[in-house]
Every structure is written in structure tokens, then in C-alpha cells.
Amino acid sequence: MSALVAAAEKEGQLNVITLPSNWANYGTIMSDFSKLYHIHITDANPEGSSGQEITAVEQLKGQSRAPDVVDVGPSFAVEGANDHLWAPYKVATWSNIPANAKDPNGDWYADYGGYVAIGYDPAKVKLAPTSFASLTNPAYKNMIGLNNSPTTAGAAFAAVYAAALANGGSFSNIEPGIKYFAHLKQIGNFVPTAIGGPTTVQNGTTPILIWWDYLLESEVKPVVPGFKIVIPSDATYASYYDQAISATAPDPAAARLWEEYLYSTTGQNLWLAGYTRPIELATLVANGTVNKAAEAALPPAPSSTLTFPSSAQAAAAETVVTQNWPTQVGG
Amino acid sequence: MAESTAQVVAPEAPPSGARPRPAARSLHRWLRWLGVVPFGVYVGLGLIAPFVAIAIASFRNSSTGTFTLNNFRTALSGTYLLGLKTSIVLSIAGAIVPGIWGLLLAYAIFTAKRGNMLRKVVITASGVFANFGGVPLAFLFIATLSTTGIVTGWIKDITGVNIWDHSFSLYTGYGVFFVYMYFQIPLMVLVILPALEGLRPAWREAAHNMGAGTWQYWRHVGGPVLLPSFLGCLLLLFGSAFSAYATAEALTGGTIALTPIQIGALLNGNVVAGQENLGYALGVIMVVIIAIIMVIYVILQRRSARWLR
Numbered sequence: 176m177s178a179l180v181a182a183a184e185k186e187g188q189l190n191v192i193t194l195p196s197n198w199a200n201y202g203t204i205m206s207d208f209s210k211l212y213h214i215h216i217t218d219a220n221p222e223g224s225s226g227q228e229i230t231a232v233e234q235l236k237g238q239s240r241a242p243d244v245v246d247v248g249p250s251f252a253v254e255g256a257n258d259h260l261w262a263p264y265k266v267a268t269w270s271n272i273p274a275n276a277k278d279p280n281g282d283w284y285a286d287y288g289g290y291v292a293i294g295y296d297p298a299k300v301k302l303a304p305t306s307f308a309s310l311t312n313p314a315y316k317n318m319i320g321l322n323n324s325p326t327t328a329g330a331a332f333a334a335v336y337a338a339a340l341a342n343g344g345s346f347s348n349i350e351p352g353i354k355y356f357a358h359l360k361q362i363g364n365f366v367p368t369a370i371g372g373p374t375t376v377q378n379g380t381t382p383i384l385i386w387w388d389y390l391l392e393s394e395v396k397p398v399v400p401g402f403k404i405v406i407p408s409d410a411t412y413a414s415y416y417d418q419a420i421s422a423t424a425p426d427p428a429a430a431r432l433w434e435e436y437l438y439s440t441t442g443q444n445l446w447l448a449g450y451t452r453p454i455e456l457a458t459l460v461a462n463g464t465v466n467k468a469a470e471a472a473l474p475p476a477p478s479s480t481l482t483f484p485s486s487a488q489a490a491a492a493e494t495v496v497t498q499n500w501p502t503q504v505g506g
Numbered sequence: 507m508a509e510s511t512a513q514v515v516a517p518e519a520p521p522s523g524a525r526p527r528p529a530a531r532s533l534h535r536w537l538r539w540l541g542v543v544p545f546g547v548y549v550g551l552g553l554i555a556p557f558v559a560i561a562i563a564s565f566r567n568s569s570t571g572t573f574t575l576n577n578f579r580t581a582l583s584g585t586y587l588l589g590l591k592t593s594i595v596l597s598i599a600g601a602i603v604p605g606i607w608g609l610l611l612a613y614a615i616f617t618a619k620r621g622n623m624l625r626k627v628v629i630t631a632s633g634v635f636a637n638f639g640g641v642p643l644a645f646l647f648i649a650t651l652s653t654t655g656i657v658t659g660w661i662k663d664i665t666g667v668n669i670w671d672h673s674f675s676l677y678t679g680y681g682v683f684f685v686y687m688y689f690q691i692p693l694m695v696l697v698i699l700p701a702l703e704g705l706r707p708a709w710r711e712a713a714h715n716m717g718a719g720t721w722q723y724w725r726h727v728g729g730p731v732l733l734p735s736f737l738g739c740l741l742l743l744f745g746s747a748f749s750a751y752a753t754a755e756a757l758t759g760g761t762i763a764l765t766p767i768q769i770g771a772l773l774n775g776n777v778v779a780g781q782e783n784l785g786y787a788l789g790v791i792m793v794v795i796i797a798i799i800m801v802i803y804v805i806l807q808r809r810s811a812r813w814l815r
Contacts, residue, residue, distance in 0.1 A: 225775075226774050230782075248779075257780075317670060327760060327777060366652075367761040370644065374645075505758070
């Protein structure tokens with residue numbers, strides 16, 4: 176570890192990409208890391224997407240400004256591994272990451288995530304929603320929104336997956352989720368705007384917003400007094416982002432030190448303070464090293480163990496959503 | 507005329523300058539080409555090079571890199587074919603309706619007295635509105651005309667009618683069409699006005715002297731002269747609607763299939779991984795459609811330039 180620190184400090188530079196400073200507490204994480212190791216961090220394209228991260232790794236290969244590390248959605252982590260974009264690495268706490276949330280080879284590993292949740296503004300939503308089934312209530316006419324289109328945004332896609340689980344679907348069958356939203360649209364409850372977020376909750380366009388619990392907590396709750404967040408009782412769908420180190424990282428040691436920092440107790444608790452659930456949360460709780468206040472601020476997690484769609488299941492579901500969302504929900 | 511057209515994109519060719527003497531002609535020709543060089547470099551780097559790169563990639567398999575026609579096969583089937591159809595239908599409607607509205611509006615301005623305040627205001631405002639688009643435009647409509655929008659509220663307060671209960675919606679194809687009017691009508695005013703101003707009062711006077719009525723003037727003189735310009739402007743509006751992207755995406759959240767939105771989902775999304783080359787194929791198809799439109803536009807432009815100089 177001390178050799179790694181020395182090598183990383185010698186590089187003195189780390190290129191990250193698409194990390195918004197108000198997302199999952201990344202602002203604090205980056206500045207703390209910088210101060211601790213005297214490594215300057217360049218955050219390229221903070222508002223970018225996973226697709227843009229992959230493109231940057233491929234196209235900036237060999238340049239000193241190429242990304243060292245990425246934080247991508249699961250399908251992009253797998254795609255990058257297939258294209259040999261990642262350098263395998265296993266952090267010191269590797270064994271604390273559940274087996275279904277990491278590549279056995281160490282190409283990628285889940286970092287933080289959360290649950291699909293229903294957020295609502297009690298000032299406008301008198302009857303508290305509790306589940307996907309409850310959202311079909313006529314009282315919610317013109318109220319329910321997603322953050323974006325499920326053909327583009329991971330969170331909205333996850334919401335459709337969760338709705339599928341609540342309506343007899345499975346990881347291999349997302350169709351009931353599309354049908355569910357088509358029904359919500361048909362009865363007039365679903366507002367299909369793609370700019371769902373704090374503003375549309377505030378101005379009443381979508382007083383009910385289905386999104387990641389951590390984004391509802393960190394982005395909507397601070398601006399909407401009394402905002403409530405609930406994980407739907409009929410579907411628990413969690414998704415985690417993945418870390419990976421670029422195989423062509425210009426600062427390989429700093430990249431590895433960054434991963435060690437993220438998976439240290441400090442790093443994990445910093446993510447927790449950003450309302451996300453770090454992947455080693457269970458270990459932190461068991462060891463008593465968890466930041467209790469930060470943990471208590473999250474909506475209570477369902478007790479069931481986490482399961483995730485396989486990459487083949489997810490890819491199939493993506494195709495189904497891409498093909499059927501406009502035809503079934505639109506029109 | 508210069509005063510009112512200086513700020514707009516005049517669709518017709520500028521009048522050719524005075525001809526130089528033969529001795530100076532060859533040097534003059536060189537200088538002329540020299541002046542085009544920056545533009546040529548700009549077009550080469552900004553338009554031609556990316557297009558070639560995209561065209562090549564569109565014939566490759568996203569993961570193996572081998573030659574394939576599959577991207578185009580997928581692009582012309584299922585939801586992507588639907589996207590192309592919807593894009594084209596929306597763009598045609600989004601060109602013809604504001605085209606007619608814009609023509610009438612431009613004609614009203616044209617007949618108003620020169621130097622008239624209203625005329626100046628309409629032209630300046632058109633310049634502003636025609637360039638307003640994207641997510642801010644979508645949000646403007648959501649803030650004013652969504653279920654909880656300000657204007658929706660006013661209409662309800664005044665008339666007791668909630669327009670959203672009477673099948674009004676911003677989040678459908680019709681809603682997108684409605685929002686497109688916001689920038690398409692002013693755009694039409696800007697591009698058709700120079701053509702209207704090219705109609706010489708002398709033609710009208712001559713027609714009247716020979717006993718023609720208003721209808722006959724428009725049927726045999728004004729209409730035929732204006733028609734190529736009008737059609738050319740419609741094609742511009744088509745292109746403008748065809749490439750519009752962020753507004754429709756923000757309003758409909760992918761519930762209507764539009765090609766530019768689908769390209770965005772394939773290239774920039776967080777959901778679909780590894781299908782970039784399908785996005786490139788869709789891009790190539792859009793370029794081909796626009797190229798066809800541009801060829802028709804140039805042909806029409808030649809016809810109208812004959813009269814309007």
C-alpha cells in the first residue's frame with residue numbers, strides 16, 4: 176500500500192470522468208482524496224453519460240488526458256470488459272463485495288447504488304403512495320413522472336424493470352413493466368416528460384417522481400419541504416454502478432489508489448453520506464464502522480438479499496424497452 | 507429593403523458584383539478562391555470528415571469491426587423505421603402549417619408601411635423566437651401550459667374549463683407539433699419576407715393597368731413568382747423540424763419514436779450499450795434525407811432567383 180501511495184503521489188494526477196460534484200457525494204470525495212494524497216483530480220464532462228465514458232476511453236487512448244477510472248452503468252462495465260478496456264484490479268476489501276456484484280477477474284466491481292423509489296410532495300399528494308399498484312389510483316391523475324426516457328436513462332429503465340417485477344414480470348421479462356406504464360398513461364396518471372427532477376416536483380408537473388432513492392434524497396428533498404420517499408412494497412429493484420480502471424490509464428498508480436480510497440471505510444462512508452448505499456454497507460454495519468447518522472437518513476432497506484439481472488437479461492430487456500416503449504406507451 | 511433584410515438569412519443569391527477588366531480577372535479569380543479557403547477548411551473538418559467517419563462506421567459491426575449491412579437492416583425495421591416515419595410526418599406537418607401561417611404573417615408585415623413600429627417589432631421578435639429551442643423551450647411550455655401551468659390555470663379561472671380534460675396534451679406528437687410552431691412560424695416569417703419584398707410594385711400596377719383583379723394578379727403573376735421561394739422555405743422548415751431533438755425528447759420522454767432521439771439514446775444513453783454503429787446508420791439515413799431536400803431546395807432556388815433579383 177505504501178509503495179502504491181508513493182507511486183501515485185509521484186504521478187500527482189488523476190483523470191476521472193462524468194462525476195457530478197453533487198452526485199453521491201463525489202465533490203467531497205474528490206477534494207478529500209486530493210488533499211490526503213496531494214493528487215490533482217481532473218473531472219472531465221461532469222454531466223456526461225456512461226456511453227460517453229466508454230467513448231472517451233476508446234478515443235483518448237494514449238493521451239495524458241484520457242480517463243484513468245470510470246464509474247459506469249452495469250451494461251457498460253460488461254461491454255468494456257468484452258472490449259478489453261479495463262485493467263483487472265482487486266481492492267484490499269475485495270472479499271467484502273458480494274460475488275454477484277463484481278467480475279470474478281476483477282475487471283469491474285460494483286461501487287454504490289440504491290433502490291427504485293417513489294418520491295412525493297405531501298402538499299400536493301394527499302394520499303400517500305406505497306407501491307406500484309397504488310399508483311393506479313385515479314387520485315394521481317397527471318401526477319406521476321419518471322426522471323427521463325427509459326430508452327436513455329438508467330434510472331427510468333430501472334423503474335420499468337421494477338414495475339415489471341411488481342406486475343408478474345421477472346428479470347427475463349420486462350414487458351409487464353412497459354404494459355404497466357402504458358396503463359398509467361392511458362388512465363392519465365403518467366406524465367411522460369423527460370425532464371423529471373426537483374423542478375417538476377416543485378412546480379407540480381410531476382408531484383410524484385419515480386427515481387433512485389439516493390437522487391430523490393439528495394436532489395429533490397432539499398428543495399421540496401416535507402418531501403417523502405418510499406421504496407415500493409411490491410418491487411425492490413436495486414442497481415449499482417460499477418468502478419473500472421482503464422487498461423490504458425495514463426496514471427495507473429493513482430487510479431489504483433483511488434479505488435483503494437473508495438473501498439476504504441472512509442470512502443464507503445462518504446458515499447453513504449451522499450445518500451447512496453455503498454456496496455460494502457453490510458460489512459460496515461457488521462463491523463460497527465458505519466456512519467450511523469448517514470445510514471439513518473436513508474429510507475429503510477428491504478430485508479431481502481439483493482439480486483441483479485444478468486448482463487444477458489439486461490441486454491434483452493434493453494432491446495425490448497427500446498423497441499416497445501414508443502409503440503406501447505406513446506400514441 | 508436592406509434595412510429589413512439585413513438581419514435575416516436571405517434565401518436568394520446576392521446580386522453579382524461589377525465585372526472586373528480581363529487583365530485583372532485571373533488574379534481576381536485566385537483571390538476569390540483564397541477567400542473561400544477558411545470556409546472550405548471549416549466545411550471539411552466540421553462536416554465532411556465527420557460524415558465520412560460516420561458513414562464508414564455505419565457499415566461496421568459495433569463489436570467486431572467487420573463489414574456488415576445489419577445496422578441498416580435494423581435501422582429500417584421495427585421501432586427505428588417507425589421513428590423515421592414519425593419524424594418525417596411530424597416534420598412535414600411542422601413545415602406546411604407554420605409555412606402557411608408564416609406566409610400570411612409575413613404578407614401582413616410586408617403590406618404595412620415601411621418604418622412602421624409593429625413591423626420592426628415583429629421582425630425582431632421573429633429573429634429571437636426562431637432561435638429559441640431545446641430543453642428551455644420545452645420547459646417554457648411545461649411551466650405555462652402543463653396541467654399545473656400558469657396559463658392553464660388562467661384559462662380555468664376565466665372559463666372554468668381545464669384544457670387537459672379536453673384532450674389537450676403537451677406530451678404527445680400533437681403537443682410536440684404545437685410547440686414546434688413557436689419557432690417554426692417566426693422562422694418562416696424571416697425566410698419568406700425577402701421573397702415577398704422581391705415582388706415589385708410595378709408588376710402589380712402593370713397587371714392592374716391591364717385590367718387584372720387581385721385574384722388574377724396572384725394567380726398569374728405573384729403566385730408563380732413566389733411559389734419556388736415558398737416551397738424552398740417549406741423545405742428549410744422541414745429540415746429545422748427534422749433535426750429538432752431536445753424539445754421533443756424533453757416533452758415526450760421517448761414515448762414518441764423520433765429518429766434524432768433514438769440516435770441520442772444509442773450514442774449518449776445510459777441504457778443501451780454497444781450499439782453505436784446502429785446510431786451512425788440512422789445518422790447516415792438522416793443525412794441522405796436532408797441531402798435530397800437540399801438538392802430540391804437548390805433547384806427551386808434557381809427558379810425563384812430568375813425573378814427575384
